[in-house]
Amino acid sequence: MARRALSVSPLGRVGAALAVLICGLYLVAGLAVGVRAPSDSIARLTDGDWAALRFTVLQAVVSAGVSVALAVPVARALARRRFIGRGLLIALLGAPFVLPVIVAVLGLLSVFGRGGLINDALALVGMGPWSIYGLQGVVIGHVFFNLPLAVRFLLAGWQAIPAERFRLTEGLGGSVWHLLERPMLREVAPSAFAAIFLICLSSFAVALTLGGGPSATTIEVAIYQALRFEFDLQKAAVLAALQAALGIGGALVALRLSVGMVQGAGLDRPVLRQSGRVAGFVDGVVILAAAAFLVLPLGMVAAKGVAGLGDLPDGLPAAAIRSLCIALSVAVATPALALAIAARGGAAQGVAMALPLSVSGLVMGTGLFIAINPVIDPAVLALPVTALMNCLIALPFAIRVVAPALARAEQAYGPLADGLGLHGVARVRVLYLPRMRRALGFSAGLAGAMAVGDLGVIVLFAGQSQETLPLLMYRLMGAYRTTDAAAVALVLLVMSLSVFWVFDRGGRADAASG
Amino acid sequence: MLRLDRIDIVQDGFRLGADWTVEGAARIVVIGPSGAGKSTLLSAIGGFLGGDVTGTMTWQGERFDPLPPSKRPVATLFQDNNLFPHLTVGQNLTLGLRPDLKTTPKDRERVARALSEVGLDGTEDRLPATLSGGQASRAALARVMLQDRPIVLLDEPFAALGPAMKEEMLDLVAAKLAGRLVLMVTHDPADARRFGEALVFVDGGVAEAPLPLPDALESPTKRLAAYLGSRK
Structure with missing residues (x-):
C-alpha cells in the first residue's frame, strides 16, 4: 500500500527554501541580463552575432549527428560480441563524465593537432598539414565526449530486445536489421541525439579551445570575448539572453524527443548471436577503432605529462589547492542540496533539475557577473561563484541519483523512523546517511570531479591570481607551453579521478548489510 | 481505554x-x-x-x-524492517529511549536489562544481520518494551x-x-x-x-x- 507523506518534513522545508533560493539566483541573473540588454537587442545583433548563433546550432547538430551515427556500429558490435576487456571498455564509456574537458582537448590536439600523430602520418606521405581548429575540431571534441554517451543509449536499446526475438527472426530467415534493429534505433536514436544536441549547445570549453576565428565561434565563446576582451557588458547581456533562449528552446525540443532515461544497469550482458565472419571482422575493427579514439588521446597526455613532471610550472601548487578546495566544497554541498531538494520533491525538484540543464553555467555566470560588477570586483568572488555554479551544474545529476535512493530508504525504514520520532538531524544521521551512502558518495564524487575539471564560469571571473588547474592549463596552452600544459593535465586528471574515486569509494566502504 | x-x-x-x-x-x-x-x-x-x-x-x-x-x-512492530541494519542491537534499542542516540549509563543499563529480559544478554554490539530471525524479533520486542x-x-x-x-x-x-x-x-x-x-x-x-x-x-x-x- 502506498505510503503517503504525512506532512512536509523539516528537511523537505529546507529543500523548498533551497529551491526558492536557486530560483532567486536565476532570477537575479536574468534580471541583470534583462536590465543590461537594450530593448532593441534583436535589431542590434551584428552579423558576427548571427554567425555565432548559426555556428552554435550547426556544430551541435553535426556533433550530435556524428556521435549517434558512429555509435550505431559501436553499440551493435558491443551488443553482440564477447571479448576480453569488454567490461572495462563499457566502464570506460562512463568516464567522460569525470574527465576534464581541457585534458581531453590537449589529448585530441596531440593526435589531431599540428604536431600530432595524424599530421605526422600525413607528412610522411607528403600531405598536410591539416588544421583541427574550426568546425571539425569542435565536432571531434564533442564526439570524443558524447560518442560514449550515445553508445550507452543505443546499447541499452539493443539489450532491451529480448533474445528470443533475435532467434525467432533468424529462424524465420528474416532480416534482423529490418525487423528488429532499425525499429529500435528509430525509437532510441532521437533521445540520444536530443540529449547530445542539448549538451553541445552549451559546451563552452570545447568551442573555446578547438573553435577557430570568427567563423567558428559559438555564442558562449562570443560572450566570453565580449566580457573579457571588449568589456562590453551590454553585448554580453544580449548574447547571454540569446544563448538562454537557445538553451531553453533546446531543452524543450530535447524533452519532446526523449522517450526515457538510459539506465546504466545490465549493459555488460552481451546479446549472444551467431553471425558471419565478415560481420565478426567488421565488429572487431569497429571496437578497436572506437577504443583507440577514446584511449589514445589520454595516453598521449599521460606520456607527455610524465615527461613534464620534472619541471612543473610555478603556478601549479596554488592552482591545485584552489581546484581542490572548489572540488571538496562542491562534493560536500551538492549531495546535501540534492538530498534536501529530493526530500521536498515536486516542483522544487523539477525546478532544481530543469534550470541548470537549460540555462548553461556560462550564461548564469554572465548574469551574475553583470549583477555583481557594480557592487564589487567580480574577480574577488571568482572562486565562490565558480564553486556555486559547479554545484548547480551537478545538481540535476545528483538529484537523479539521490532521489531514488531516498525513496528506497523511506519505503523500507520511513515508518520505523516515524514511529521512533526520528526527524530533522536525527533522521539524516540515523536513516539517510547510512542507508543512502552509496548514492550520496557517488553523487559527491561525480560533482567533485566535474568541478575539478570545469573550465566555464572561472574564465569569466578569474584574475591572474585565481587560476584553477583547468584555467592554468588553458593559459599554458595559449602560450604554446605544451609540455607544461601536459604536466598540469596529468595532475588535473589524477586529481579528478581521485576525487571521484575517494568519494565513490567512501560510499561503498563497509556498507552495512541489509 | x-x-x-x-x-x-x-x-x-x-x-x-x-x-x-x-x-x-x-x-x-x-x-x-x-x-x-x-x-x-x-x-x-x-x-x-x-x-x-x-x-x-x-x-x-x-x-x-x-x-x-x-x-x-502507540508503538508498532511492522512485518519487517523493525531494526536499522546499520546500527548495533544496542543502538537500535536506544532509539526506543531517545532518537539522538546519546546515552547515559542509566540508559545503557536499561537497554542491557531489556535485552536480558528477552534472552539476548550481551548482544548490544552485534549488528542485526548477525542475529537469527527469532533473535531479531526479540530484539525488536525489547525495543518496544523500552518505548513504554x-x-x-x-x-x-x-x-x-x-x-x-x-x-x-x-x-x-x-x-x-x-x-x-x-x-x-x-x-x-x-x-x-x-x-x-x-x-x-x-x-x-x-x-x-x-x-x-x-x-x-x-x-x-x-x-x-x-x-x-x-x-x-
Missing part, C-alpha cells in the same frame, strides 16, 4: 470503517481475509496513513489522531518465523507486554487461540467490534465462520 469513534479510512477505491471501544490492557487479535484492511487499520491507529482517515481516536479520553506517529501513545507506550501494534511481525518459534514469541509478548493494550494482525486462528483475549474481525469494509475469545471462535458469527471454513 482506546476509542475508535466513527473511523473511516478511504484509500483509492478501498474503504474501511471502525467504531468501537476496548478497555485498557488486553490482547486483541485482528483477523480477516487478506486485502480486507487488517494492516490498514493498524496503520491508521499508528498514524502512518496521514490524511486518509476521518473520525477521532482517543486513549484514556485524550484525542491522539491529529498527532504524528512518534507522539501517539500503552498501545502496541503488531503487524504480523512474526509471520516469517517457524511455528514453534512463533508460539514462543507470542508467549513472550504476552508476558512482557502485560499491562499494555496489544493489537496483533494474524491469518492464523491458532494464534488467536493461543494469544488473544478478544478478536476483531475485518471483512467487507468493516472492522467489527472486538468479541471475547475463545467464544468468538467456538460459536462464530456467520461471516467469521465462512472465513474460518473448517479450521475453526
Whole structure:
C-alpha cells in the first residue's frame, strides 16, 4: 500500500527554501541580463552575432549527428560480441563524465593537432598539414565526449530486445536489421541525439579551445570575448539572453524527443548471436577503432605529462589547492542540496533539475557577473561563484541519483523512523546517511570531479591570481607551453579521478548489510 | 481505554470503517481475509496513513489522531524492517529511549536489562544481520518494551518465523507486554487461540467490534465462520 507523506518534513522545508533560493539566483541573473540588454537587442545583433548563433546550432547538430551515427556500429558490435576487456571498455564509456574537458582537448590536439600523430602520418606521405581548429575540431571534441554517451543509449536499446526475438527472426530467415534493429534505433536514436544536441549547445570549453576565428565561434565563446576582451557588458547581456533562449528552446525540443532515461544497469550482458565472419571482422575493427579514439588521446597526455613532471610550472601548487578546495566544497554541498531538494520533491525538484540543464553555467555566470560588477570586483568572488555554479551544474545529476535512493530508504525504514520520532538531524544521521551512502558518495564524487575539471564560469571571473588547474592549463596552452600544459593535465586528471574515486569509494566502504 | 469513534479510512477505491471501544490492557487479535484492511487499520491507529482517515481516536479520553506517529501513545512492530541494519542491537534499542542516540549509563543499563529480559544478554554490539530471525524479533520486542507506550501494534511481525518459534514469541509478548493494550494482525486462528483475549474481525469494509475469545471462535458469527471454513 502506498505510503503517503504525512506532512512536509523539516528537511523537505529546507529543500523548498533551497529551491526558492536557486530560483532567486536565476532570477537575479536574468534580471541583470534583462536590465543590461537594450530593448532593441534583436535589431542590434551584428552579423558576427548571427554567425555565432548559426555556428552554435550547426556544430551541435553535426556533433550530435556524428556521435549517434558512429555509435550505431559501436553499440551493435558491443551488443553482440564477447571479448576480453569488454567490461572495462563499457566502464570506460562512463568516464567522460569525470574527465576534464581541457585534458581531453590537449589529448585530441596531440593526435589531431599540428604536431600530432595524424599530421605526422600525413607528412610522411607528403600531405598536410591539416588544421583541427574550426568546425571539425569542435565536432571531434564533442564526439570524443558524447560518442560514449550515445553508445550507452543505443546499447541499452539493443539489450532491451529480448533474445528470443533475435532467434525467432533468424529462424524465420528474416532480416534482423529490418525487423528488429532499425525499429529500435528509430525509437532510441532521437533521445540520444536530443540529449547530445542539448549538451553541445552549451559546451563552452570545447568551442573555446578547438573553435577557430570568427567563423567558428559559438555564442558562449562570443560572450566570453565580449566580457573579457571588449568589456562590453551590454553585448554580453544580449548574447547571454540569446544563448538562454537557445538553451531553453533546446531543452524543450530535447524533452519532446526523449522517450526515457538510459539506465546504466545490465549493459555488460552481451546479446549472444551467431553471425558471419565478415560481420565478426567488421565488429572487431569497429571496437578497436572506437577504443583507440577514446584511449589514445589520454595516453598521449599521460606520456607527455610524465615527461613534464620534472619541471612543473610555478603556478601549479596554488592552482591545485584552489581546484581542490572548489572540488571538496562542491562534493560536500551538492549531495546535501540534492538530498534536501529530493526530500521536498515536486516542483522544487523539477525546478532544481530543469534550470541548470537549460540555462548553461556560462550564461548564469554572465548574469551574475553583470549583477555583481557594480557592487564589487567580480574577480574577488571568482572562486565562490565558480564553486556555486559547479554545484548547480551537478545538481540535476545528483538529484537523479539521490532521489531514488531516498525513496528506497523511506519505503523500507520511513515508518520505523516515524514511529521512533526520528526527524530533522536525527533522521539524516540515523536513516539517510547510512542507508543512502552509496548514492550520496557517488553523487559527491561525480560533482567533485566535474568541478575539478570545469573550465566555464572561472574564465569569466578569474584574475591572474585565481587560476584553477583547468584555467592554468588553458593559459599554458595559449602560450604554446605544451609540455607544461601536459604536466598540469596529468595532475588535473589524477586529481579528478581521485576525487571521484575517494568519494565513490567512501560510499561503498563497509556498507552495512541489509 | 482506546476509542475508535466513527473511523473511516478511504484509500483509492478501498474503504474501511471502525467504531468501537476496548478497555485498557488486553490482547486483541485482528483477523480477516487478506486485502480486507487488517494492516490498514493498524496503520491508521499508528498514524502512518496521514490524511486518509476521518473520525477521532482517543486513549484514556485524550484525542491522539491529529498527532504524528512518534507522539501517539502507540508503538508498532511492522512485518519487517523493525531494526536499522546499520546500527548495533544496542543502538537500535536506544532509539526506543531517545532518537539522538546519546546515552547515559542509566540508559545503557536499561537497554542491557531489556535485552536480558528477552534472552539476548550481551548482544548490544552485534549488528542485526548477525542475529537469527527469532533473535531479531526479540530484539525488536525489547525495543518496544523500552518505548513504554500503552498501545502496541503488531503487524504480523512474526509471520516469517517457524511455528514453534512463533508460539514462543507470542508467549513472550504476552508476558512482557502485560499491562499494555496489544493489537496483533494474524491469518492464523491458532494464534488467536493461543494469544488473544478478544478478536476483531475485518471483512467487507468493516472492522467489527472486538468479541471475547475463545467464544468468538467456538460459536462464530456467520461471516467469521465462512472465513474460518473448517479450521475453526
